[in-house]
Amino acid sequence: MSAEVKQLESFVKEALLSGSSRSDIAKALEDAGWPVAQIANALDAFADTAFPVPVPKPRPSLSARDAFLYLVMFSTLYYGAWNLGSLLFSFVDRIFPDPASGSNFAYLATESQRWSTAAVIIAFPIFFFVARYISRQIQRNPFKRLSPARRWLTYLTLFVATGTLLGDLTTLVFNLLGGDLTVRFALKVLVVAAIAGTAFAYYLLDLRKEEKE
Amino acid sequence: MRLHFGIGKLLAGIAAIVATAAVAASIWLNPPSEIRARALDQRRLGNLSQTENAINVYYSLHKALPADLKALDNEDNRLVQADWHDPETQRPFDYEIVSESSYRLCAVFARHSEKGDSPYDPSPKKHGAGRDCLQYSVTPRANQ
Numbered sequence: 001m002s003a004e005v006k007q008l009e010s011f012v013k014e015a016l017l018s019g020s021s022r023s024d025i026a027k028a029l030e031d032a033g034w035p036v037a038q039i040a041n042a043l044d045a046f047a048d049t050a051f052p053v054p055v056p057k058p059r060p061s062l063s064a065r066d067a068f069l070y071l072v073m074f075s076t077l078y079y080g081a082w083n084l085g086s087l088l089f090s091f092v093d094r095i096f097p098d099p100a101s102g103s104n105f106a107y108l109a110t111e112s113q114r115w116s117t118a119a120v121i122i123a124f125p126i127f128f129f130v131a132r133y134i135s136r137q138i139q140r141n142p143f144k145r146l147s148p149a150r151r152w153l154t155y156l157t158l159f160v161a162t163g164t165l166l167g168d169l170t171t172l173v174f175n176l177l178g179g180d181l182t183v184r185f186a187l188k189v190l191v192v193a194a195i196a197g198t199a200f201a202y203y204l205l206d207l208r209k210e211e212k213e
Numbered sequence: 214m215r216l217h218f219g220i221g222k223l224l225a226g227i228a229a230i231v232a233t234a235a236v237a238a239s240i241w242l243n244p245p246s247e248i249r250a251r252a253l254d255q256r257r258l259g260n261l262s263q264t265e266n267a268i269n270v271y272y273s274l275h276k277a278l279p280a281d282l283k284a285l286d287n288e289d290n291r292l293v294q295a296d297w298h299d300p301e302t303q304r305p306f307d308y309e310i311v312s313e314s315s316y317r318l319c320a321v322f323a324r325h326s327e328k329g330d331s332p333y334d335p336s337p338k339k340h341g342a343g344r345d346c347l348q349y350s351v352t353p354r355a356n357q
Binding site: 080084087088090091094109110113114116117120121124128131198201202205206 | 220221224225227228229231232235236238239240242243248329
């Protein structure tokens with residue numbers, strides 16, 4: 001926890017001790033220029049009870065359980081997204097065969113397509129199930145939104161999606177500059193952009209929502 | 214904020230639909246029964262090719278084709294041993310002598326052969342679905 005947050009929380013504690021109301025404290029902090037989200041967090045660190053001394057609430061911490069849930073969610077997301085991409089690639093290859101790669105290996109192509117299909121069948125239902133479970137937990141206890149495992153892995157996912165988009169666009173421009181843009185290639189770029197873009201958009205919106213709350 | 218929530222749900226819904234459609238298309242393009250049929254035919258062709266090799270060796274030893282496939286099993290030389298049965302039904306392949314140095318092996322195939330069935334075979338045998346016969350001729354060995 002940063003020194004700033006500590007300072008803010010000790011102020012809230014003292015203010016509560018002195019008998020100020022929560023709305024007065026919030027107003028004072030807002031006038032001092034603190035962001036609303038941080039004020040809410042600091043006030044939320046203490047239970048709203050009639051006890052004479054401010055009662056601290058449990059803090060979100062990197063619990064092993066959270067880490068497990070988020071690791072399962074994001075690893076099934078990566079695994080499923082990768083294999084969905086590879087599956088869509090195989091359709092593109094099938095519809096627009098590359099004259100340079102021999103059709104001798106059609107059998108191997110169906111083999112890899114079969115693997116991707118199996119991976120998508122397994123990864124996506126688990127991903128959606130865990131994601132739904134987590135979002136229900138958050139609805140019940142918005143405090144969990146602040147879980148460090150969630151924040152770190154979400155930002156990591158944004159980073160991976162950004163990196164993928166950068167690489168994808170660079171490949172696109174590289175081939176454009178080489179005057180070598182086939183339908184087959186363009187479709188593959190589109191597949192990567194759609195998958196990485198969807199993940200990026202979804203988790204960016206998710207983080208924004210969190211910062212607004 | 215409501216809007217963002219809506220977009221998030223929309224993205225998740227699209228992802229679920231695309232994944233389901235991709236899986237369905239993949240299974241439709243490569244039905245499991247088709248994959249099994251191809252695997253069985255590959256084993257059939259493997260046994261046929263074993264038998265072909267054994268007959269080649271038999272020919273180089275005896276300067277004649279075996280009278281029937283059982284004759285292969287009576288040899289002591291291990292190179293003449295072969296599994297000349299269908300992997301699925303365990304019935305022996307039909308063996309027909311065409312000439313002094315050529316013969317046919319017949320088997321019941323599950324499906325029509327396709328280009329790319331056996332990527333590592335430089336000259337894969339073509340066959341139709343159902344009973345089909347493959348023509349072979351013995352190649353006398355240079356050292357014989």
